[in-house]
Amino acid sequence: MQVTPELLSRFPLLKPLPHEALEQLAPHAELVRYARRAVALEAGVREGKVCFLFEGRLQGVGFTIDGREVGLYFVEPGDFCGELALFDDNPQPEFVIATTAASVVFVARNPLREVMLRNGLVSNIVGRKLAERVRQMTVQRTLLGLSNIPQRVCGQLYLLINEARRKDDSGEIVNPPTHKEIAIMLNLSRETVTRVFQALQSRRIIRRDGPGRLIVADLASLRHFAEGGEEL
Amino acid sequence: MQVTPELLSRFPLLKPLPHEALEQLAPHAELVRYARRAVALEAGVREGKVCFLFEGRLQGVGFTIDGREVGLYFVEPGDFCGELALFDDNPQPEFVIATTAASVVFVARNPLREVMLRNGLVSNIVGRKLAERVRQMTVQRTLLGLSNIPQRVCGQLYLLINEARRKDDSGEIVNPPTHKEIAIMLNLSRETVTRVFQALQSRRIIRRDGPGRLIVADLASLRHFAEGGEEL
């Protein structure tokens, strides 16, 4: 499906661009809807495009030799992924999979790269984004270092809330990731995540609110457990 | 200690720069020698400099809340780290520690950033480097997904060889990381790494050769185990 410059301008990365640049990009952009579990970007392939998420949620996923899934990051609406293609010609390192029904805008790599090189501002933003990704991966990797497993899950939950809406002492996550999706982010089994969630629910720290809404009622306690102040 | 433009030009990143750019950078560069275990870059601090490794080996290291070390990456001579400072103003996310006696060249962030912005080539190289780091972190994270632990160690060893010298069917690692340094890269205990090394040595796959030289005699077998073709 075709894309208008207005649609492109709704993404923070592209918003600062002058209108003519957006008009230049629009013909090389494409709106695609994915069902849950569909593959948006494939690992090992020169995709030659950057993926902007309009709605839904994506997850970067790797696979070990023995077929085990490895969760790398989540992508929230307004954000983008596959941006490594803007820096080199190497193939996409990981899969990007829709964890919910999602609509994304693909922008071809070369035109976007040209715009980026010509416009220092965008260049800066993309660079900052990449730096941010490194920071995020570092935090995620550090989470895996925690030997106390409930703590690890609480830490992940806490990160998820910061990405999403967040009030003073409570927060909510709409369309939360499934237990399995969290499990592969943390190198845990799905059952273990379920058990930790049960423990958190019985302590009234988190609560399900209908389908697709997870409410964190006691953010302070969650942080407490995430920081290892007390064992779950 | 002061730094000459010639010294700077010995780093692949800076080599393509015109001589006047190097002369511009040299006054803002500093040569520092570190003893083993010294901290070159500190986490949580705006270091405001990029660290080029001249000789020795560095390791990016994080710490969990409970004080456990987390190994992130190794830096080999000619390479650099702390480059996130070129993209944003946020503090350095992880520690960088000398795993052997090392000499490094610090280049102040701002002058280097200016040179980078003026010289598209350097800009490209730094961008590619950052992209490469994301790829490397992805691979490293995928290693952690392996539930067979000896396999994980073999995979790491294999990666280390690729970074270093490598012949047809054997390779050597000079000043190899200690077992503990490998252990924190893989979320394992030091003892477990030792035991896997013992198993590999008894099978004549690896061999110590004097101090500071590890020889991989049978690279094919190592890869075999790394890929899970057989259990150790």
Place this chain on the structure above:
DNA sequence: AAATTGACGTGACCGGAGTCACAAAACGGC
């Protein structure tokens, strides 16, 4: 409405890596 699917929940069992406690060896400084 029945059937299928996938997510979630839960118990029992087991293996294997962490931990602890040493000993031995290698290294580095003097």
Place this chain on the structure above:
DNA sequence: GCCGTTTTGTGACTCCGGTCACGTCAATTT
């Protein structure tokens, strides 16, 4: 060479998260 320090080597024990095997439930499909 000598001595303190670090690294490596090794056994025994413990424990806890993975695995397996279910059951339940809600959403979608047919």
